[in-house]
Amino acid sequence: MAEWIKACEADDVDEEDVIRFDHGSRTFAIYRSPDDEYFATDGLCTHEKVHLANGLVMDDIIECPKHNGRFNYKTGAAKGAPVCVNLKTYPVKLEAGAVMIQID
Amino acid sequence: MVIVGAGECGARAAFALREQGYQGSVTLIGEELHLPYERPPLSKEAMASEADPAAKIVTDLRKLADARIILMSGARVVRLDRQAHDVHLDNGASIPYAKLLLATGASPRRLPGLPESSRCVTLRTFDDALAIRRHLAAGVRVAIVGGGFIGLELAASARRRGCPVTLIEAQPRILMRGVPAEIAAVVHAEHERQGVCIVCGQGIASIAEAGETIEIALAGGERIAADLCIIGIGAVPNTGLAEEAGLAIDNGIAVDARLRSSDPDIFAAGDCCSFPLAVYGGRRVRLEAWRNAQEQGGLAARNMLGQDEPHATVPWFWSDQYQLGLQIAGLSDEGRDTVRREVGPDAFILFHLAGDGRLVAASGIGTGTAVARDIRIAEMLIARRASPSREALAAPETRLKALLAA
Known part of the structure; x- marks a missing residue:
């Protein structure tokens, strides 16, 4: 069942950056866009299961730190070779200075 | 459009032609029987994993069919006919081209005088990888000749499988080519910590098979006995077809910044070609790297369609060990x-x-x-x-x- 969980404090993520958030056995990536919005996706690249949180955020793109696979972190869309499988995204809201994500 | 070589580079080029909206025929010719697959895992995950590995394919039959790309697997091109604009296959067939891309890759450099033995091997293809990993069981003595990326990654994988490993490098240190000494030292120390015996500054005097043992004699007189000997001393570009067709060669098939060879209807990309690197004022280089193969596949495809786009990226490499x-x-x-x-x-x-x-x-x-x-x-x-x-x-x-x- 879908539930909202706290991922981090809003200040934990720099603008145009990403951090890793683990919850139980799952891992997520939490993004803050250059226009100061927050987003969440699965934490591992769909190509070779590498943690995306060491990757580089440029505008609305996260680039995998291993092989430069690119995704739009707002939509999860894979942006071409070597990645062809989209990234799952999760709803995000800010509540009392905390970043909340809705997981299933 | 005909592409010779169905590795990462050739496959990327084939799809890039379609992404650019090209509607004519696209034929991708590869010597191996596998679908196009990624080579980087061959020295890493494919070796170290407990389970039998599968090739990490970059496309499948469905995607090839959807993109109307004809993949000819297990087919070897034996001759290019530049006048007639066709390529000849080993089965006697010939295929006409308007533009041709050579993405023929590279082959492992051979050491002269090696015994013909299943215990003395090189790594380039998925089949090579399967042949090597069949040997990798706990206690099997592995000798690796060459302290470059392939040799070191194989050393790490063999250690993971419980093999005692000796690595022999003729140069005074490992990773002489392209890696600064300070970083090579970190890699060296980690291999020693993991139990690899590294011998630097020693050439090979001879390698011989004696029963089920490979005996390696070093120039300094030391002898190393191994159950498996892997030669990883670099790769040479596959330029045979281009050379016989009279194309300019310069440490690979010589191409310009648009990846065009000395024949305006023939392009080359990936490990097989040398090209001017704009970021260093046009210094001519040949790169053996996964990302370069991908990028150049795409770039060649766009230029085959008349885009006139020069190469502009910066080389990038990676290696994983332990x-x-x-x-x-x-x-x-x-x-x-x-x-x-x-x-x-x-x-x-x-x-x-x-x-x-x-x-x-x-x-x-x-x-x-x-x-x-x-x-x-x-x-x-x-x-x-x-x-x-x-x-x-x-x-x-x-x-x-x-x-x-x-």
Whole structure:
């Protein structure tokens, strides 16, 4: 069942950056866009299961730190070779200075 | 459009032709029987995993069919006929082309005088990888000739499988080509910690098979007995077809910045070609790298369709050994001087600066992908021909990303 969980404090993520958030056995990536919005996706690249949180955020793109696979972190869309499988995204809201994500 | 070579580069080119809207026929010819697959895992996951590996394919029959790409597997091109504009296959068939892409890759460099033995092998293809991993069981003595990326990655994988490993490098240190000594030292130390015996500065006098043992005699007189000997001393570009067809060759099929060979209807891309690298003033290089193969496949396809787009990217390589991840952007031999930046407790980056202060390369090593983000930013700075201050590069508290905005 879908539930909202706290991922981090809003200040934990720099603008145009990403951090890793683990919850139980799952891992997520939490993004803050250059226009100061927050987003969440699965934490591992769909190509070779590498943690995306060491990757580089440029505008609305996260680039995998291993092989430069690119995704739009707002939509999860894979942006071409070597990645062809989209990234799952999760709803995000800010509540009392905390970043909340809705997981299933 | 005909593409010779169905590796990462050729396959990428075939799809790029379609992505550009090309509607005519696209034929991809490969010698191997496999679908196009990624080679980087062959020395890593495919060796180290307990379970039998599957090739990591980059496309499947469905995608090829949807893109109307004809894949001819297990087919060898034996001759190019530039006048008639066709390629001849070993089965006697010929295929006409309007534009031809040679993505023929490279082959392992051979050591002269090696015994013909299933215990004395090289690694290039998935089948090579399967043949090697069949030997890798706990206790099987492995000797590796060559301390480059392939040899070292295989050493790490063999250790993971419980094999005693000796690695022999003729140069005074491992990773002489393209990796700074300071980073090679970290890799060397980790291999020794993991139990690999590394012998540097020793040439091979002879390699012989004696029963089920491979006996390696070093130039200094030392003898090493192994159950499996892997030769990893680099690769030579597959230029045979191009040479016989009279195309210009210069450490690979010589192409211009648009990847066009000395014949305007024939292009070359990936490991098989040498090209002028714009970021270093047109220095001619040949790169053996996964990302280069991909990028050049796409670039060649666009130029085959008349895009007139010059090569503009910065070389980028990586290697994984044990928990260590090494990444290099640019060619470090372009640098005169280095600035070191610590990235967390067990990772660092060397920034290589040219005499005029321009950032020309960055080499990093650390656990996993610890250096990845900064190397990627460095790559962008190199592409912009930036000259960031040494202080900013060295100071961990300076965000490198801020330098991009400067």
